Amino acid sequence: MDCIIRNATVVTAGSVSPNIDIGIHEGRIVQLGGPMQADREIDAAGRYVLPGGIDAHVHLTAAGSEPHSYRWVDDFAAGTAAALAGGVTTVGNMSHPGRDESILTAVQRDAADGLANARCDFFLHPVLMDPTASELDAVAALHAAGHTSVKIFLSFRRFDRAVSGFLDAFRRIAALGGIALVHCEDVAIMDCACTMLREQGRLGAQHFPAGRPLAAERAATERAVAMGEITGCPIYIVHLSSLAALDACRAAQARGTNVEIETRPIYLFLTEERFAEAGGARYAGAPPLRSERDVEGLWAAMTQGSIATVATDHAPWTLSQKLDPALDATNLRLGMAELETMLPMLWWAGVRGGQLSMSRFVELTSTNAAKLFGLYPRKGTIAVGSDADLVIWNSDETKVIDGSGGYSNADFSPYDGWSVTGWPDLVLSRGEVVVEQGQLTDAARPGRGQLAQRGPSQRR
Ligand SMILES: [Zn+2]
Missing domain, CATH: 3.20.20.140 (Metal-dependent hydrolases)
Structure with missing residues (x-):
């Protein structure tokens, strides 16, 4: 296994499950709960883990x-x-x-x-x-x-x-x-x-x-x-x-x-x-x-x-x-x-x-x-077999919005000056940590994105 997220409170459309370990290998979720080992571990105690x-x-x-x-x-x-x-x-x-x-x-x-x-x-x-x-x-x-x-x-x-x-x-x-x-x-x-x-x-x-x-x-x-x-x-x-x-x-x-x-x-x-x-x-x-x-x-x-x-x-x-x-x-x-x-x-x-x-x-x-849009269940949920597109969410962090300091080339946000609580701590895209403490990592390079595979539209 490449990476394990420990002690996560996993939120999906169907459930909220505390204290789950998420095992990730080659960009996908391969195990939820039970014993597992990997080189990299991320502690998500006190955090929610959401599908990207x-x-x-x-x-x-x-x-x-x-x-x-x-x-x-x-x-x-x-x-x-x-x-x-x-x-x-x-x-x-x-x-x-x-x-x-x-x-x-x-x-x-x-x-x-x-x-x-x-x-x-x-x-x-x-x-x-x-x-x-x-x-x-x-x-x-x-x-x-x-x-x-x-x-x-x-x-x-x-x-x-x-x-x-x-x-x-x-x-x-x-x-x-x-x-x-x-x-x-x-x-x-x-x-x-x-x-x-x-x-x-x-x-x-x-x-x-x-x-x-x-x-x-x-x-x-x-x-x-x-x-x-x-x-x-x-x-x-x-x-x-x-x-x-x-x-x-x-x-x-x-x-x-x-x-x-x-x-x-x-x-x-x-x-x-x-x-x-x-x-x-x-x-x-x-x-x-x-x-x-x-x-x-x-x-x-x-x-x-x-x-x-x-x-x-x-x-x-x-x-x-x-x-x-x-x-x-x-x-x-x-x-x-x-x-x-x-x-x-x-x-x-x-x-x-x-x-x-x-x-x-x-x-x-x-x-x-x-x-x-035909991406489910490869994307849109946290399940074995799904892409490890995950957000470790800090529901207590407060930031004041400042569009001039963001990653978009727009230099303003319509909410500039608003104080907002609840931000991503860590973001994983197909198992790679691409955001840490609100900042893009070196892994988040241009060209790593894939054209997502889609099937027919499904009813929700
Ligand atoms: Zn439009």
Whole structure:
């Protein structure tokens, strides 16, 4: 055996088990409990040991990619450094084709860049921009190669230009046993809302939510859910932000439609009043921040289990890029860095705050994503045969968030100055200690990450 973690309190989606020894060999968990010996021992007394976080939704910029004028400031090396420091050992990156580029070329390019530069394991969601016959064939080829999910944006104008083609895509994905990740904001409604803002001269950042109104999210969510209902395609709603969209999903779930919900940290911690602050543009994401009532609704849905996952939608920019004076309420840069802070903040507010059990925390941050994206049980749990992707969690450590000092190239966090309790002490990725006391080790080198092997989407 290569390594033993002694005296662990092991937390999985199903149980909390004190005083367990975990035996690791060649990157996998080979024994839980019972006598064992190894050269290296790690004492986890007084600590929780969790399955490594799986963040199914990130945007890292691959070398050579041209994601539609969006060049986020983290590449695979920087983004996966931030991931590991925050206890995330697997990331699901959106693979955006460039202009006139096939989905197949985009995925091959991103896979090669990830293999050369990622510090942790990763998987890719091919983004379907054009539902042509050849691109749908490419979706099938990618599925056969283990890329068993597809991202579709209802917020792009091209969606409304090719709705029937996208319905064919949903049918095709359903027949393959895949899952569609869907961005739900209605583009025509948003275009109209932004035109009205321009006509009224309401272009300050405080008007950003009015340009991407709740009605756009609600309508697109209803539409995506209906498309899933008709085609049988499992629909994974990314970054759901509102009670209205949540209600649409829950009604569909109650009718037996296969709808899964992801939310994102900003919708759990921040409200729309932030946009009126000086520098409020830093909080822009799509959809916008919502009301306190929405925040409460999302927390209740996580407690109760209708939300499957929390993912970052890590889309990092520097503060000066976010606050660029050339931008206005209709075209702010969307997204922010969250990989380093997601798990600690959710633990602090959720587990310490008494709203989430530790097992629910593990479901939301690891197990459910592993199941939905075909990684389970190789990832997403602590079991014999699983990858030794483990986080030794110090539930008593308090740190003040400072985005300028993190591993992401974004030089700010939306939570700068917040004091948060509960951080990873030690992180193992396939048995290698990649983080010690919050710092990356020499083992966490770029290029050690693997393209995670995936099967079909599983029900959770
Ligand atoms: Zn995204």
